[in-house]
Amino acid sequence: GAVVSQHPSWVICKSGTSVKIECRSLDFQATTMFWYRQFPKQSLMLMATSNEGSKATYEQGVEKDKFLINHASLTLSTLTVTSAHPEDSSFYICSARAGGLGDTQYFGPGTRLTVL
Amino acid sequence: ELKVEQNPLFLSMQEGKNYTIYCNYSTTSDRLYWYRQDPGKSLESLFVLLSNGAVKQEGRLMASLDTKARLSTLHITAAVHDLSATYFCALQGAQKLVFGQGTRLTINP
Numbered sequence: 001g002a003v004v005s006q007h008p009s010w011v012i013c014k015s016g017t018s019v020k021i022e023c024r025s026l027d028f029q030a031t032t033m034f035w036y037r038q039f040p041k042q043s044l045m046l047m048a049t050s051n052e053g054s055k056a057t058y059e060q061g062v063e064k065d066k067f068l069i070n071h072a073s074l075t076l077s078t079l080t081v082t083s084a085h086p087e088d089s090s091f092y093i094c095s096a097r098a099g100g101l102g103d104t105q106y107f108g109p110g111t112r113l114t115v116l
Numbered sequence: 117e118l119k120v121e122q123n124p125l126f127l128s129m130q131e132g133k134n135y136t137i138y139c140n141y142s143t144t145s146d147r148l149y150w151y152r153q154d155p156g157k158s159l160e161s162l163f164v165l166l167s168n169g170a171v172k173q174e175g176r177l178m179a180s181l182d183t184k185a186r187l188s189t190l191h192i193t194a195a196v197h198d199l200s201a202t203y204f205c206a207l208q209g210a211q212k213l214v215f216g217q218g219t220r221l222t223i224n225p
Contacts, residue, residue: 034212034213041220042217042218043204043216043217043218044159044204044215046212046213049211049212093158104161104164105213106161107151107159107161108158109158110157110158112156
């Protein structure tokens with residue numbers, strides 16, 4: 001099956017710093033990528049949807065100035081958590097889809113962010 | 117608004133027993149997914165169900181879909197400890213996947 005990678009797999013940072021997480025589709029071109037956040041013992045919450053070459057669409061309640069998403073190529077999307085605070089500590093998971101709604105989303109392995 | 121609800125949210129069972137996880141949803145959709153998540157890990161795709169009456173089986177897990185009842189089930193047969201995980205169903209909505217709350221399954225020896 002299709003493979004999606006994330007980097008880094010975990011990161012610890014100080015409060016106030018920015019952290020960038022990369023999501024790559026390794027063997028297919030992803031027209032759409034999704035970013036999710038998952039707090040402990042909870043379900044996945046969609047943060048934003050990004051299409052290659054266009055601005056991301058953020059879900060209600062997600063601060064677009066805090067969570068910067070770039071989808072500059074068909075194989076790479078990045079999520080930058082700006083001025084991170086302890087409440088941003090979470091498990092961030094990306095997924096990628098090659099085509100339209102009928103296509104499967106493939107999930108990355110996740111990135112665990114801990115903000116001290 | 118599309119809503120997906122799983123039942124039960126927590127399930128503790130003995131090895132060798134059978135049990136079913138239920139996934140109800142509020143509106144029609146083209147496809148329903150089941151995923152497994154181990155602690156600290158991302159999602160592992162188990163099944164995708166596309167049509168009414170669809171049934172898929174892999175090992176001790178069997179998933180079915182009843183679009184008229186807006187219900188999917190994940191049945192576990194003769195559970196073994198290795199199946200302990202959190203299981204999510206997710207429905208393809210107009211723009212995005214909508215996830216259920218997850219069912220945390222613990223299988224005791």
